[in-house]
Each structure stands twice: as C-alpha cells, then as structure tokens.
Amino acid sequence: xxxxxxxxxxxxxxxxxxxxxxxxxxxxxxxxxxxxxxxxxxxxxxxxxxxxxxxxxxxxxxxxxxxxxxxxxxxxxxxxxxxxxxxxxxxxxxxxxxxxxxxxxxxxxxxxxxxxxxxxxxxxxxxxxxxxxxxxxxxxxxxxxxxxxxxxxxxxxxxxxxxxxxxxxxxxxxxxxxxxxxxxxxxxxxxxxxxxxxxxxxxxxxxxxxxxxxxxxxxxxxxxxxxxxxxxxxxxxxxxxxxxxxxxxxxxxxxxxxxxxxxxxxxxxxxxxxxxxxxxxxxxxxxxxxxxxxxxxxx
Numbered sequence: 001x002x003x004x005x006x007x008x009x010x011x012x013x014x015x016x017x018x019x020x021x022x023x024x025x026x027x028x029x030x031x032x033x034x035x036x037x038x039x040x041x042x043x044x045x046x047x048x049x050x051x052x053x054x055x056x057x058x059x060x061x062x063x064x065x066x067x068x069x070x071x072x073x074x075x076x077x078x079x080x081x082x083x084x085x086x087x088x089x090x091x092x093x094x095x096x097x098x099x100x101x102x103x104x105x106x107x108x109x110x111x112x113x114x115x116x117x118x119x120x121x122x123x124x125x126x127x128x129x130x131x132x133x134x135x136x137x138x139x140x141x142x143x144x145x146x147x148x149x150x151x152x153x154x155x156x157x158x159x160x161x162x163x164x165x166x167x168x169x170x171x172x173x174x175x176x177x178x179x180x181x182x183x184x185x186x187x188x189x190x191x192x193x194x195x196x197x198x199x200x201x202x203x204x205x206x207x208x209x210x211x212x213x214x215x216x217x218x219x220x221x222x223x224x225x226x227x228x229x230x231x232x233x234x235x236x237x238x239x240x241x242x243x244x245x246x247x248x249x250x251x252x253x254x255x256x257x258x259x260x261x262x263x264x265x266x267x268x269x270x271x272x273x274x275x276x277x278x279x280x281x282x283x284x285x286x287x288x289x290x291x292x293x294x295x296x297x298x299x
Contacts, residue, residue, distance in 0.1 A: 031205070031208070032205040032206060032208060035201060035202070035204075035205035036202050036205050036206070038201075039198040039199070039201040039202045039205070040198075040202075042194070042198045042201075043194075043195050043198045043199070046191050046194040046195050046198070047191065047195070049191070050187055050188070050191040053187045054187075078162060078163050078164075081159040081160075081162035081163045082159070082163045084100060084155075084159050085156055085159045085160060085163060087099070087100040088100045088101070088152060088155065088156050088159075089156075101148070101152065104148065104151050104152060104155055105148060107151075109151075110147070110148070110151050113147060113151075114143075114144055114147055117143055117147060235288070235293045235294070235295075236262075236274075236288070236291060236292075236293055237271055237272055237273060237274035237277065237292065237293065237294040238273075238274050238275070238291040238292040238293070239273045239274070239275055240291065241262055241263055241291060242258075242260040242261065242262060242263065242273075243260065243261055243262075243263050244260060244261045244268075245258050245259075245260040246258060246259045246260070248270065253280055254280060255272055255276055255277060255280055255299070256272070256273065256276060257270065257271070257272065258270070258271065258272070258273060271294075271296075272294060272296075272299065274292030274293065274294050275292065277294050277299055278292065280299075281298060281299045283298060284296075284298035284299045
C-alpha cells in the first residue's frame with residue numbers, strides 16, 4: 001500500500017507539473033504575442049503620425065518655397081547695393097568713387113533737379129532786377145555742388161536700405177530653412193525613437209517568453225526526476241495524457257489494448273484506455289486532478 005500511495009502521489013505531481021508547464025508556456029506565449037502585437041501597432045501608429053505630419057508640412061513647405069523664390073531678388077540686391085555704398089565712400093578706391101559720383105551727376109534725375117533749381121534762382125533774380133548781381137552768381141555757383149552732395153547722401157541712404165533689406169532677407173531665408181529642417185528633423189527623430197522603443201519591447205517580450213518557457217521546462221523536469229521509477233503508467237490511463245496511440249488488439253472482455261506514449265515521454269507503453277475501462281470496470285477507475293486512473297489489479 002505505501003508503494004501504491006507513493007506512486008499515486010508521484011503521478012499527481014507529474015500531471016500537475018505537466019499542466020503547470022503547459023499553462024505557463026501558454027500564458028507566456030499569449031503575453032509575448034500580445035506585447036508584440038501592441039508594439040507592432042505602436043510602430044505602425046508612429047509611422048502613420050510621421051506621415052501625417054509630413055502631409056501637414058507640405059502646404060507650408062510649398063508656400064515657403066514660393067516665398068523663398070519671391071524673396072531671393074531682394075536678397076540678391078543687397079550685395080550690389082553694398083558695393084555701391086563702398087564705392088561712394090571711397091572704400092573701393094578713388095577710381096570707383098569718381099565713377100560712382102559721375103554716375104549720379106549724369107543721371108536724368110539729377111540733371112532735371114539741377115535745371116529746375118537753377119531756373120528758379122534765375123527767375124527770382126530776374127523778377128527782383130538782380131540777375132547780374134554777385135549774390136545770384138554766388139548762389140548759382142554753390143547750388144550745383146550742394147545739389148550733388150544732397151544726391152550723394154540720398155543715394156547712399158537708399159543703398160543702405162537695400163543693403164539692410166538684402167541682409168534681413170537672407171537671414172529670414174536661413175531661419176525659414178532652419179525651422180523647416182528642424183521641424184522635420186525633430187519629427188523624424190521622435191518617430192525613430194518611438195519605433196526603436198517598440199522594437200526593444202518586442203525583444204523584451206520574446207526574451208521573457210523564452211525565459212518563462214525554459215523555467216517551466218526546468219520545473220517540469222525536476223518534477224519528473226523526483227518521481228522517477230514510481231510507475232506512473234500503472235495509474236494514469238487517461239487518453240488525454242497519451243499520444244502516438246496504436247491499437248494492438250481486443251481482450252475477451254471487449255477492452256482494446258493499445259501501444260502508446262505518455263505526453264511527458266518515457267518510451268512506448270502497452271495498456272488500456274481509462275475511458276473504455278470505465279464502461280466495463282467502473283470500480284477500477286479513479287480520478288486524480290481531473291484525469292482518469294486505472295487500477296490494473298482490478299481489470
């Protein structure tokens with residue numbers, strides 16, 4: 001009797017180990033698959049959001065491109081304006097300065113202003129009877145140089161405006177380009193970071209599954225080692241615990257005899273199926289942890 005009890009307890013431990021291992025494996029697989037699926041969905045969502053951001057950027061990028069093309073002439077005008085300013089100041093040499101001043105003197109605007117001014121002086125002197133007076137001649141002599149100096153100052157200031165406009169335009173273009181690149185770069189980095197994190201989660205899930213399966217297998221093997229030699233096959237005959245079943249023949253009492261293997265291994269065995277024995281010898285069939293056993297001494 002003690003041997004029978006010991007064998008039965010060992011058998012219970014084996015079945016419990018098998019069920020525990022299968023349950024742990026199944027739970028680990030489900031958890032791993034769920035985490036992988038969640039991570040894959042997160043990756044897909046990150047990519048979708050990045051694509052959506054790119055679509056949102058498109059109108060601004062298109063508008064920015066058109067704006068850049070429109071601003072380029074102003075930016076390009078800054079350099080020539082600065083060169084003319086330098087020429088007027090003599091920074092580019094005396095020849096360049098003389099050429100710049102001569103250009104102002106020969107301009108239609110300057111010539112027209114000089115004529116209008118001189119005519120006004122002459123008309124005023126004629127009306128007052130002082131056409132030949134020294135004051136009129138002095139005024140005429142001073143008028144043209146003063147007008148030229150005024151035109152040089154005015155031209156320099158106008159060129160300064162163009163230089164500032166060109167500089168500011170180029171600065172704005174650079175800032176627009178940097179902002180656009182930074183926006184897209186940030187979106188790309190965030191998307192890559194999110195995807196890398198999810199790939200890491202997938203790796204963690206797979207590693208966790210492998211560890212859980214290895215742990216369950218180790219526990220199961222330890223359980224088998226603890227009950228080795230106790231004759232489990234003498235007790236559990238439930239068809240659910242057997243595999244590779246082959247019918248060998250039929251006994252006179254109608255029970256079929258089979259060759260099979262237990263799902264936990266141990267080599268080929270020959271015996272009965274508890275479900276069939278229960279129909280002929282119900283008193284020889286028991287239940288342990290939900291699985292049928294057979295007392296072969298009673299069949």
